[in-house]
Amino acid sequence: MAEFSPREELCGFSGILHGGIISCVVDEALWWSSAVASGRLVVTKDLKVNYIKPLIIRKTYSVTADPPELSGEVYLCRGRIVDRAGSLYAEGEGAYSPLRWGKNRNPDEMLSYVDENGNPLPEDKIHRFVIR
Secondary structure, X not given: OEEEOOOHHHEEEOOEEOHHHHHHHHHHHHHHHHHHHHOOOEEEXXXXXXXXXXXXXXXXXXXXXXXXXXXXXXXXXXXXXXEOOOOEEEEEEEEEEEOXXXXXXXXXXXXXXXXXXXXXXXXXXXXXXXXX
């Protein structure tokens, strides 16, 4: 689970988060769920997002992803965006293929965590997805 509060510059229409950003947030949650479950880097093979309600800027939302199911060599995953009251705003499902060259590599080992200025983040500021 990760929380986020959309900002003005991410709007499609005045005060409403752009649908492409919503897709990106859902994809990121599903990607992490699949990468952690597989222990490898993955690529998005397919993504479907259902937009249920508009996400309003400056409000706090949570994105969550379920543990993925393995179907052949593809991880299938579902996730959702809700507000603090639990109201559903968007839900998505995706298929993720592990990279062959990423085998046995921890996804965290290949990523850099930086702030908006490109400075490395201290360990206590890094938020990772955890599968339970």
